[in-house]
Amino acid sequence: MILESAxxxxxxxxxxxxxxxxxxxxxxxxxxxxxxxxxxxxxMEAEGKYLLLVKWESLEDHTIGFRQSNEYQEWKKQLHHFYDPFPVVEHFEQVKLA
Structure with a gap:
């Protein structure tokens, strides 16, 4: 599992x-x-600031499966005009502590 953060x-x-x-x-x-x-x-401290967290089964499910899909084009159409500046998206994997 990976965590997408924006x-x-x-x-x-x-x-x-x-x-x-x-x-x-x-x-x-x-x-x-x-x-x-x-x-x-x-x-709570900065107006207009949000954190988006998405869990995916794999990095490729997000970067290829979603980002290269027709559905992503609709996602962009509905949401991307709200962003200024355009967000940086990062991916994280859980650190095993035990």
Missing amino acids: MLQIKQGMEKEYEEAFRQASQIISSMKGYITHELQRC
Whole structure:
């Protein structure tokens, strides 16, 4: 399992519109092969700042399966115009502690 992380900055005054668009777009990502779960967190200290966390079965499920799909084109259409600047997406794997 991998964790996708993206810090999102939403254009000023568009937060409520973004949250509604994200609710609708969530149906897209949750239907993808390898998708496990996702969550969107709103920052309490900085207006318009969000953290998106998505769990995937593998890195390729996100980078190839989702990012190279027709569904991703719809995801982009619904959400990418809200971001300024465009977010950096990173992937993490869990460190085994025991």
